[in-house]
Amino acid sequence: MGSLVLQGVTKRFGKVTAAQDISFEAEPGRILGLLGPNGAGKTTTIRMIANILTPDNGRVTLDGRVVGPWSQEQMGYLPEERGLYKKVKINDQLRYLAALKGIRARESAPRIAYWVKRLGLQEWSARKAQELSKGMQQKVQFIAAVLSNPRLIILDEPFSGLDPVNSELLREIVAELKANGRTILFASHRMEQVEQLCDDICLIANGKLVLKGTLRDIKRRYKRDRLALAYDGEAPFLDAMERKGDLQFLERNEDGCIVRLAEHCHSRSLLERLLETPDLELYRFELLQPSLDEIFIRTVESL
Amino acid sequence: MSRKSLVVMQNEFMRRVTSKTFILTTLLGPALLIGFFAVIIIISISAVEDSFEDNSSGENSSLSIAVVDETGVLSARILSQGIGDHALVTADLNSAHEGALDGLFDAYVRIPPEVISGTGQPVLYSQEGRGLGVRGALGGIIEKALEDHLLADRNVSTDVRSIFERVVRLDTVRLTDEGEEAEDPAPEGYMMLGFVLGMVMYMTMLIYGTLILYGTMEERTTRVVEIIVSSVRPFDLLMGKVLGIGLIGFVQMAVWMLMVLGAVILAGPIIGMFIDPAMYDLPVAATNQEILDAANISMPHISVGLFVWFILYFIGGYLLYGGLFATVGTLVDSPQESQTLLLPLLMPMIISIIFLSPVMVNPDGGLALGLSLFPLTSPVPMIVRMTVMDVPFWQLLLSYGLLVLSFIGSMWVSARIYRASILMYGKKPSLRVIASYLRNG
Known part of the structure; x- marks a missing residue:
């Protein structure tokens, strides 16, 4: 119920290709993050899913059936x-939007x-929309999106x-909708929100799908090459390593630093060296998972 | 029409019909209009009464006028006729002149001896233009006195004189296909009716067309459009809006028509109340009908067929213009931008009003036929033609068919533009872009 499939979907506006050969699936009970x-x-991709735009090539299906006016009633x-x-008035507004579904x-009404x-x-609810603050209006629009179940x-x-x-509050409700088996598509460029909420990820850049998979898979695919260190004492050899190009400081403060190790440099050997250094007490040594932000930037930059 | 169009239509209608603006304009519109016409009627009627010889005008308007009769033969006949409750006295030129300057007289009229021979004219003298209101009446009295004098001078008998008193009024009879002769009111009544119908249509299209224009912009200016089109096809949205707002106009017109109908029923008696029977030499106890007949005023009779066609043309023309205004609404982002696009739309409507009288004079001519077939002008001239002649049925059918087709065409065009431009904010489409919208939808 509610599985959405895009197969080779393409949309052009004149000479501009807004979406090119995009394929992905969104499953019920999961949240798919659409990033870019x-x-x-x-937005072009979303509008094709919502049957506001028709793809030039490829197709969008919901539960195996090509989207159309019928699917608009199944969708918020x-x-x-x-x-x-x-x-x-808010009540009248919502009643109308529901009637259109x-x-x-x-x-x-209930x-x-x-x-x-x-x-x-x-x-x-008995006030006119123009009397509401922006945040409240946004909540009204959210209601409109979920009202038709x-x-x-x-x-x-x-x-x-x-x-x-x-x-x-919204995050709670979204989690609840997910638990109820709804298929949720969440478009954003705020990575920390996507990381918190999404199960699956699609990254779109320049109209193309550049990365997709489950959040965990994608993170695994990227090497843990950032190292967080915290220690008491001096470790001058780190600066020497930086000069040699073995590592790169990303952050540095009194208690420690975050570094990125070069390809040829192994974390194990660095750990051994740290432990062998006299008068240096190491109390944190952690290989950090790449953040989605980083993956996002790296993927887009590598295009 | 799809179910969703109906939802949109119902929503547009209910939202507007319950608004304070709608209720106020529906009730106050005619009141303002009636008040406006009442003021005009009262002013013009009292002006007419002023110039007539009657005793009803107030003290303030009673003037004192000196008559300087240099012919020596007219003053008796002038004074004996009198002029309402204005005072007429004879005087010599000097005292009349002084009196007029001192305020003793409001005016004086000097009748030079040449008036008898027809080589001179009487002159009315006054300060600050006082007495101008009696100018016409005074001229009439002098003319009558001169006529009496000249006729008496030549010993014309009363028989011959009565010939001059005769008045001919042309009655009209309308011939129909069945050869029957149906008596009809004066053509002026029909001309008025045609003009009123035309103006009503023009005003309605203008007012509600603009409402439709703003209505089609509403979704885009409030940015709610993306939510809406994720539920409704743009064509259904547009159709629902045009019909919903259209229905509002129709309801308002219907209410006003009922009011007008009531007014027409009451109009005769009301006009009768304002007309003094004495003006037409009728007894004071004359009935309204007698008064109206004497004043040559008749209420045109509207046949059922004409009424039905009026409603049909009203709906057709209204929807066509609604569709065209909607097209403009899909092309622009703000009311200001729409102005330049509205002008070419309003031209045919204005043309159909300008050509009303040639159409009425020659309802079977080429101009009348052309205007009543061309969809953008057809409603008004066709109704006008129908009031003055029997329009062949094929012409009605052709004209109405074209009107309906044009409405559907206008909706098709605006829906295509709407669909393509609906999610483009703040971009003014060029003609080339519009053409590509039409080609590709």
Whole structure:
């Protein structure tokens, strides 16, 4: 229920290819992070999934069936470009958006009441959208995306502009939706959020898919070449190693440093050397997993 | 029409019909209009009464006018006729002149001897243009006095004189296909009716067309559009909006039409109340109908067929213009930008109003036929033609068919542009881009 498959999807606007031969799958009960710098083709890809744009080549299927007006009713979408009808009351607004998904007022009313309460907007539900703060409007749009109990939920930068309390609330709800077996697509360029939330990753750059897999696999694929050290005492040989090109200081302070070891340099030999150094008490030696940020930057730079 | 168009339409309609603006304009619109016309009618009627010989005007407007009769033969006939409750007195030129300057007289009229021979004219003298209101009436009295004098001078009998009193009023009879003769009101009534219908259509299209224009921009200016099009096809969204806002206009017009209908029923008696029977030499107890007949005012009778076609053309023309305004709405990002695009749209509408009278004078001519077939102008001239003649059915059918096709065409075009431009914010599309939208959708 709700597995989304993209096969060789391509979209061109005139001479510009916004998305080229993109293929990936998103599974129910998992969160897929769609990453990429601004203008990489994330939004174009999302719009093809949402059946707002039609791909020039390739196809998008939900549960094996090509997306179309039918799938729009199975899908909730929080676009990055936020907007509500300014002069319409929140309740009416949500009822209309639900009706467009094919949900009758009788059915949508209790759901609206539930979500409005869940997101702490009870006092605002009879107010017009233009009276709400940006963060509150964003929560209303989030409700619109989940109101129809969609199988597929697409959230484009859902946390941007939210305060920490509301971000946390949203994160909780997203985790809950995931546990309920929904397929969630989460587009962002905020790596720490993606790392916290996502199970699977797709990295898009220049309209192409450059990296995909589970978060764990991707991290494993990248060598642990950063080393965090903390010690008491002096280790002048580290500077000598840097001069020789064996390592590179990434951060340095009184207690220690983070370095990147060169290809030919083994962490084991460095550890031995540290332990052998007199008057130096080592209390941290950790090979760090590459951060998604780093993987992202390195992948994009290597293109 | 799809189910989602209906949802959009219902939402657009309900949102607007319950708004304070709608309720206020619906109720206050006609009140303002009626008030406006009432003021005009009251002012013009009292002006008419002023120039007539009646006793109803107030004390303030009572003038004192000196008559300087240098012919020596007209003053008696002038004074005997009188002029409302204005005072007429004879005076010599000097005292009249002094009196007018001192304020003793409001004005004086000097009738030189040449008036008798027809080589001179009487002159009205006054300060600050006072007495100008009686100029027409005074001229009439002098003319009558002169006429009486000259006729009496030549010993014309009362029989011959009565010939001059005769008035001919042209009654009109309309011939129909069945050869029957149906008596009809004066063509002026129909001309007015046609003009009113035309203006009503023009105003409606202008007001609600603009509303549709702003409506189609709404989703894009508020950026809500991406959520909406992830649920609805752009065509359905556009169709729902045009029909929903269109329906609003229709409801408002229907309410106003009912009010007008009520007003028409009451209009006769109301006009009758303002007209003094004495003006038409009728007894004070004359009925309204007698008064209206005498004043040659008749309420045009609208046939059921004409009414139905009016409604049909109203809907058709309204939807076509709605579709075209919607197209403009899809092309621009702000009302300001729409102005230049609206002008060519409004031209045909204005043309159809400008050519109303040639159409009425020659309803079967080429111009009338052309205008009533061309979809952008057809509604108004066709209705006008129908009021003055029996339009062949094929012409009606052709004209209406073209109108409906044009509406569908306009919706198709705007939907294609809408679909392509819907997610482009702040970019003004060039003609080339618009053409590519149309080709590729």
